[in-house]
Amino acid sequence: MSGLVLENVVAGYRGRPVLHGVSLSVPARGSLTVVGPNGSGKSTLMKTVVGLVQPQKGRVLLEGEDVTRLDAPGRARRGLGHVPQEANVFRSLSVSENLKVAFEFIPARSGATFASRLEAVLALFPEIRPKLKVAAGHLSGGQRQMVAMAAALMPEPSVLALDEPSAGLSPKNAELLFAAIARIASTGVTLLMIEQNTRLGLAVAARGLVLVAGQVKAEAPATDLLSDGLMQSLYLGGH
Template identity: 55%
Template sequence: MSAALIVSGLRAGYGGKPVLHGVDLAVAQGSALTIVGPNGSGKSTLLKAIAGQIPVQAGTIAMGDTDLTRMSAQGRTRAGLVFVPQEGNVFRNMTVRENLRLGWDFHHRGAAGRLSVKLDAVLQLFPEIKPHMHTPAGLLSGGQRQMVAVASAMMLDPRVLVLDEPSAGLSPRNARLLFEIIDRIRQTGLTLLMIEQNVQLGLSVAEQGLVLVMGHVRHRAPASELAQDTSLAALFLGASGSHDAPATTVFE
């Protein structure tokens, strides 16, 4: 497998206190890996360390042949690793068009001639936001805003797109709609690393799944296999488990 992203022995945390205790993962070129796990298990910490938002205490992060471990967050974005955090991922006072434009400006500096071509290409993936181009992002619904966040990331031509809980706070209908779009993006051959609290939805668009528990990789398996693993329900619903929980439970 040709890996687009390889994380080895990653330790990271806050104020010297480790949260991740040696995490290994690899995402194959053009494939998707979905991370699931209980609240507080270190999922967001893992993505923040990969994106360069918190320092790495030990281990390495590489994208293809590029070592990202000591690179700034901005350097990683320029190298093609684009992170969409769970919150604060759009500028609410700016219009949708201005949000999309920001990514372009950051990445292409001065090559404004091709902006309209890129905008058209991205809007083809996100037709739902097309009618709202001149609306301030803060006035959109949660689902629309999340689409703007992902669309803005796509303006940066990511080699690896990293999403933290894209469906958080969305109604089931909007979450499904967003995942249809994520699936559409997948078809373009993009490499994707994602956390998703809606286990079934998150695994449905991925080849591989990974379960993170207390900063350790507890389990990794093909996503379709993991989606059918009913023992995951016990893990998410507490030590006593819930034998009543159907395999389709949304673990929140």
């Protein structure tokens, strides 16, 4: 199957599992948001997907290829884009320099030029077009997240993994960012997202997954999880 698949992944730190046999799949052009309480293993799951944590058991498949033993750069070159939660831009470089570095680090597999990729990402993030010459460190938190996403999209990844995109943002900026994420999803990139803000995170994804204590508690259409009062109150801090 194309897209992204995890099969029975057991992973953790220093031999102690945090994820106890997690399976998930995001079909090509699909989107999945992982939600769950603090400490449930969401970040560990993301690190396992992108190649920063090696699973003790199980497999990670990218576009049908087993990438379990590949490191993070190897997965990036095969089309996996990643926006980490923190330190995701070069603050002293301008926005356009950030985009250039991202493109040169991982060239587009399609052979697309820098200029054409730049136009494509600026169409998704019109907010950053007037900021191209500004140092990324001088932007607002929301704008910086947009630059980080734009940089991840420069190589035209087939799968984009977003770690807590709304972390640290005001409610207003989080709304703006999620509007941009909805535009990204509509381009057909396969999207895996981890998000603390259950409402925003589930609203932009086709499906949602609830991770509790390193295990999959539920996997369902995102709208079903959003309207499931019991799930919300038990696991997601909803009311």
